Amino acid sequence: MNTAAKLGSYVLGLAVVFGGALGMGRVVGPVATPPAAEAHAAMTAPTTAPATSAGHGEQATQQAKEDTPGGLQVSENGYTLNPLTTTIRPGEPTDFRFTVTGPGGAAVTGYQVEHDKKLHFIVVSRDLATFQHLHPEMAPDGVWSVGLRLPDAGPYRAFADFTPTGGSALTLGVDLAVAGDYGPRPLPERSRTTTVDGYTVTLDGELTPGQSSRLTLKVTKDGEPVTDLQPYLGAYGHLVALRAGDLAYLHVHPDGEPGDGRTKAGPEIVFHAEVPSAGDYRLFLDFQHGGKVRTADFTLGAGRRPAVPQATPSGHGDDGHGH
């Protein structure tokens, strides 16, 4: 994904993933019982698949991958995410360790660099209120470690987004739990504007299930457009979308990249995203300016008429973001 071409194919791949899930009308299975990759492939492989002996395994594997959105399984295509750290206390920095084991059972040590990193590690609270995008370090034996601090008690979901050498891109997900009193927060209300650290980010565009949807995110500061965004991991912005309800993971990349002669350094960052179903999504945009990476978050509905604000005096009367 370091080249525009690979970016394109990645986005297309995601489109196929979600299109497949939608077309099959499948209900995503519970995260606690990930099917074995082989069985899954057998269940979902189309009967029309050419029964060639060479490359059949790869084809079945690919089919399995295309049917399920990323991040919902702890094990997929023979690759398994294994947390080695089991206790996380609220607010305490933890050296979080994990491995990814491959089809042979050994820890994977060969990864393709994607967006400057071999592995991207995303951690969110299951209520989708908090988001962290981290980059663990790998020891020669394949054990990854990263400083992780989870502020509050409760359930979390961690995603490892990577491409094993010679394999295809995968996002594996695992639940993490922080012991203590937990008060789940409601999903933040839908909003097309958000502020972070003095920056205002506005979102334009609609998410249409099953269709590539153009989203434009515009960054301003003190009312002025920001036109000198800095490349972060090879792009002016990284957008992660998570589906409310099951946290299906969609990593979207911008249209164009720094230095391609056509992509401006803000204030607008354009993305193409395809979501698998109607409903709410949480969007997290990482962008860099002034040497610091910040995350802007949104709740965006897909495929339904935007919620009509209730005409109550205490309602959010200032929330009418026309576009």
Ligand SMILES: [Cu+2]
């Ligand atoms: Cu990353």
